[in-house]
Amino acid sequence: MNAKSQIREILWTRFHAENENRLKTAELNHDILKDVTRRYGMNLNDIKSAARGKMTLCKMCRVCNGETCRGLTPGPGGKGSGQTFVRNVEKLKDITLNMRVLHNDDNVDCTLEFFGQTLKAPIFAAPIAKIKANYGTSFSEIEYLEALSAGCATAGLLPFYGDGVQSEFFDLPLEFIKKHKGFGVPTIKPWINEITFEKIMRANEVSPVAIAMDVDAAGLISLKQTSTPIAFKHLNDLLEIRSKINGPFIIKGVMTVKDAELAILAHADAIIVSNHGGRVMDDGISTIEVLSEIASFVAHRALILTDGGYRSGYDVFKALACGADGVLVGRPFSHAAIGGNAEGVALYAKQLIAELEDAMRMTGCFTLKDIQRTNINLHF
Incomplete structure (x- = not known):
């Protein structure tokens, strides 16, 4: 120091x-x-230092890559050996950008139109709940939600909110979505249908931008053993769930073309290519490795979002070049909230946007539509 x-x-x-x-x-x-x-x-280094001092489970590593926290679940790590989490981060670094500087000296525009909202960038805060349990911090759930909602609103980015067994982990986010006039996406875990339908009804009441379901959370075995068990969903379940949602429906946890096909058949408005941050299956493939294939199959029939190891605006650019319409960032937003509250969240968000703008400028891309597969090289 x-x-x-x-x-x-x-x-x-x-x-x-x-x-x-x-x-x-x-x-x-x-x-x-x-x-x-x-x-x-x-600055962000100060905020990271503050976060490190407030957490016991998460060690706030220089690079959040899953190495130190392998197998630490519940907690911030990946399941089992932690290799899926680690692979998410590693494979993003196996992509390089093609610099192109002989072009007009114009400003770049990375704004995104997303279900009626104009966002400053195609970047979202990923759904995370149970901050105390996952990070080992005294930072309360309500403090986290206050920081996330206010920070994202300041930066012009849309937050997704998590869910949990205890009702507070779903009810509190709804209060913040209501406070911000629907600006947020509640993410419902794949509970048994009776519980799912009840939560959808309550989510509809706050008129969110969209309602998501992280179907990949069906792999969280600990949740199957609770009083509110989760369950894997098949097409008929998804169709019934879709029929009860008033606005756009987002399915999170798609990692194959087959599941993408089912999501399209279920009339999903967006899908999220996600392996739950490596927390539900060991030795899995990374999200960036399957993104192009899934995006090509979907062919604009639904929006394509992704998550899993994204840490910078340059990483976001790589996903956009592989066909994504947007990227969810998880753990780093939690660190920014714990270490810097709303100001920390906004500061990190603005850094992500600045890095994305820089990547666009240095590759000759002036709008999101300009970003193409030819702007990057895949070394895998």
């Missing part, structure tokens, strides 16, 4: 001590963090 970082760390610790009582109130956290940023010039 250099001298400047040490000074910032000392000042942040002092400020935290001086404002301990205020920091316990989630409603005030956003204003406090703005004050810290203004007074001490906090």
Whole structure:
């Protein structure tokens, strides 16, 4: 740590001590963090340092690649050997960009029209719940949701929200979606249909941008043994689920052309190419390795989103070049929220957007439609 970082760390610790009582109130956290940023010039490194000090399970590694937390589930790691999580990150680094600089000196535009919303970029916060259990932090669920919702709103990005066995993990996000006038996507786990339908009814009441189901969560064995069990879904289930959703329906957890075909038959408006961050199956293929094939098959019959190991705007560019319409980013948004509250989320979001804009500029792409497979090289 250099001298400047040490000074910032000392000042942040002092400020935290001086404002301990205020920091316990989630409603005030956003204003406090703005004050810290203004007074001490906090940046993402400062926010990461703060997050590291607030977590016991997640070690806030220099690169969030699943190596240190292999097998740590529940927790931040991948299932079993953790190889699926690790592979997600590794394979993204096996893609390189083709630099092209002989072009007009124009501004780039990475805005995305998404189910009636104009977003600053095709980047979304992935659905995550149970912050305390997954990260080993004293940061409460409501503090996390406050930080995520306010930070994403500031940056112009759309948050997906998670779900859990306890009702609070679904009900609290609905409150924040309502507060932000529907700006959010509740993500329902694949509970048995009776429970699923009841949650859809409640989600419809807040008029979200869309409603998602992470069908890949059926692989979370621990949830099958609860009072609200999950279940694998077949086409008839999905058709019935679709019939009860008022707005767009998003199916998360598609990793094969066969499942993409079923999602299309179920009238999904979007699918998410996802392996649940490597948390439901060991030794799985990465999302980026199957993305092009699935996108080619879907052929614009539904929007294609993806997640799994995306850490930078350059990673987002790679997914767009492989046919995705947008990318969900998970763990790093949680780190930004824990370490920097709403200000941290907004700061990280703005960095992702800036990196995507830079990748577009340096490859001769001025709009999202300009991004093509020829802009990248796959080394796998």
